Amino acid sequence: MTVVGVVGAMFGLGCMGVIYGLRTQPPSLDGLVATLNRPVEPTSGPGRSLGMRERWGRAVVSQLNQSTLARRPKWKVVHGCLAITGESAERLASVVLVATGACLLGPPMLWIVATLAGLAMPIAVPIVVVLIAVPSAIGLPIASLFERARDRRRHFRVVISSFVDLVVLSLAGGVGVEGALMAASQVSSDWAVQRMARALSKARDGGQSPWVALGQLGEDLDVPELVELSSSLQLAGTEGARIRQSLSARAVTLRRHEQADAESSANSMTERLFLPGALLLVGFLLFVGYPAFSRILGGFS
Numbered sequence: 001m002t003v004v005g006v007v008g009a010m011f012g013l014g015c016m017g018v019i020y021g022l023r024t025q026p027p028s029l030d031g032l033v034a035t036l037n038r039p040v041e042p043t044s045g046p047g048r049s050l051g052m053r054e055r056w057g058r059a060v061v062s063q064l065n066q067s068t069l070a071r072r073p074k075w076k077v078v079h080g081c082l083a084i085t086g087e088s089a090e091r092l093a094s095v096v097l098v099a100t101g102a103c104l105l106g107p108p109m110l111w112i113v114a115t116l117a118g119l120a121m122p123i124a125v126p127i128v129v130v131l132i133a134v135p136s137a138i139g140l141p142i143a144s145l146f147e148r149a150r151d152r153r154r155h156f157r158v159v160i161s162s163f164v165d166l167v168v169l170s171l172a173g174g175v176g177v178e179g180a181l182m183a184a185s186q187v188s189s190d191w192a193v194q195r196m197a198r199a200l201s202k203a204r205d206g207g208q209s210p211w212v213a214l215g216q217l218g219e220d221l222d223v224p225e226l227v228e229l230s231s232s233l234q235l236a237g238t239e240g241a242r243i244r245q246s247l248s249a250r251a252v253t254l255r256r257h258e259q260a261d262a263e264s265s266a267n268s269m270t271e272r273l274f275l276p277g278a279l280l281l282v283g284f285l286l287f288v289g290y291p292a293f294s295r296i297l298g299g300f301s
Contacts (some may be wrong), residue, residue, distance in 0.1 A: 077222065078142070078145075080149070080220065080221060080222030081145050081146055081148075081149035081222075082145070083220050083221050083222075084149050084152045084153060084156070084221040084222070084223070085145060085148050085149050085152060087145065092141060092142075092145060095141050096137065096138055096141050096142070099137035099138075099140075099141065100134055100137045100138055102137070103130065103133035103134050103136070103137040104130060104133075104134055106133075107125075107126035107127075107129040107130050107133065108126050108130070110126070111123070111125065111126040149222075152192075153221070153222070153223055154261070155192060156192045156221070156223050156225075156226070157223070157225050157254060157257070157258060158258055159188075159190060159192040159193060160192075160223075160225050160226060160229060160254060161251050161254035161255050161258065163184050163185070163193065163196065164229065164247050164248075164250055164251040164254070165251050166180075166183070166184035166187060167180045167181060167184045167247060168244055168247050168248055168251065170183045170184060171243060171244050171247070172244065177210070177233060177243065178204070178210050181200055181210050181214075181233075182197075182200055182201075182204070182210075185197035185200050195217065195221075196214065196217065196226075199213045199214060199216070199217045200213060200214070209234070210233070211230045211231075211233035211234040212230070212234075214226055214229060214230040214233065215227050215230030215231070215234075218230060225254060228250070229247075229250065232246050232247060232250060
């Protein structure tokens with residue numbers, strides 16, 4: 001009975017700690033002012049008030065930035081995925097932290113409750129569940145982030161080809177390079193075009209060359225096509241290269257790359273559907289041929 005009382009007290013204290021830690025804290029005046037002055041960035045989810053989860057995420061991100069992990073190439077890839085999806089590193093860290101904690105503490109708690117209820121369950125069951133659930137809780141949010149970033153980069157490449165066509169049309173009308181870039185960035189309300197428009201507006205207000213701003217944006221978002229476009233524009237702005245022909249050729253190249261990617265994706269989808277189709281065919285043949293086969297076997301007996 002003593003062991004049961006101690007386990008019950010620990011479980012109650014743990015529940016109280018979780019409830020106290022996850023409850024929303026009232027924001028301070030400094031936090032409200034910082035939130036109002038913060039530039040608006042696109043987010044992939046609804047906004048949330050600051051709480052314990054947000055502070056946990058900021059603490060984890062701060063420790064990671066100060067460690068040697070921040071200088072590794074994989075960490076830079078994660079930063080690029082966060083930048084193009086508009087998700088904050090603090091939110092990703094908080095999601096991973098909470099999911100990992102739930103997967104780490106949930107199975108032992110359920111095992112304790114089941115044991116107290118009189119259900120015989122081996123101790124290996126929660127251990128195996130924890131060993132499977134914890135890596136999944138860490139890997140699934142990051143894998144989802146990479147998937148969304150890959151889709152957004154593919155969309156960004158499609159937008160760049162249309163953007164280049166609009167720039168070429170403006171250049172054919174006698175507009176300069178900077179004016180053509182600004183005019184092309186004001187045509188659509190797509191999020192990718194708006195990202196380029198904000199970068200060009202910031203470069204114009206800060207006295208920076210627009211191709212430098214586009215190149216920096218391509219490096220931050222890990223979009224090589226935007227960096228290549230910046231190099232072509234820089235040649236036109238500094239060396240007077242034949243920009244219209246160069247941009248037209250680059251737009252054609254981008255469209256060919258997108259067509260090749262679409263064909264490759266379609267072919268891979270066809271290959272993935274081959275095995276399910278073959279299994280369905282085998283099952284259908286077994287279903288149709290089983291009565292005749294059973295009669296043949298019955299005739300020999």
